[in-house]
Amino acid sequence: MILTTIDLQPAISPMTVQQIQIEQKPNKLKYLQNYYPAKYKNAPMSSLVDKYGMNNRQCTSYAAFKVDQIWHYRILYWGDAKQWPYYAKKAGVKTGTKPKLHSVAISTKGKYGHAMFVERISGDRTYMRVSEYNGIKKGKYSTRLVSTKNLIYIYFKR
Numbered sequence: 069m070i071l072t073t074i075d076l077q078p079a080i081s082p083m084t085v086q087q088i089q090i091e092q093k094p095n096k097l098k099y100l101q102n103y104y105p106a107k108y109k110n111a112p113m114s115s116l117v118d119k120y121g122m123n124n125r126q127c128t129s130y131a132a133f134k135v136d137q138i139w140h141y142r143i144l145y146w147g148d149a150k151q152w153p154y155y156a157k158k159a160g161v162k163t164g165t166k167p168k169l170h171s172v173a174i175s176t177k178g179k180y181g182h183a184m185f186v187e188r189i190s191g192d193r194t195y196m197r198v199s200e201y202n203g204i205k206k207g208k209y210s211t212r213l214v215s216t217k218n219l220i221y222i223y224f225k226r
Contacts, residue, residue, distance in 0.1 A: 102209040113207035121145035130201035131172045131183035138170050139224040150181030156222045172222040
């Protein structure tokens with residue numbers, strides 16, 4: 069499961085982080101910091117399988133880690149990002165087309181798709197700040213502003 073950077077919506081930067089409204093936070097963690105375990109982020113990309121059954125430094129490994137960290141929900145062996153909406157529904161986890169704070173945004177573009185964790189949403193809900201692995205930087209952590217359109221969202225809860 070080696071992913072390459074795929075063409076999602078272009079990184080959009082017409083607003084600053086201060087202009088993005090922050091919605092209710094389920095945990096009191098510092099957001100937008102890379103808490104992904106050192107064991108995985110310091111190893112070569114796709115050289116380890118994490119406790120979620122995902123290859124390290126891939127978007128799905130990071131998204132599964134964030135869901136576990138924030139929502140205490142353990143995703144196991146959901147495959148490539150493109151497959152996540154199917155497995156979410158099968159597990160009774162709701163999906164939809166509207167962004168919600170701390171949901172997982174799925175792009176179905178490309179062979180494998182791409183998973184991003186929603187960190188912040190603009191007041192008009194047209195843009196969001198996501199954190200991700202293997203997005204704009206191959207095998208690396210990044211955050212960026214993206215459009216909320218043409219994505220599938222997976223809504224986790226405790």
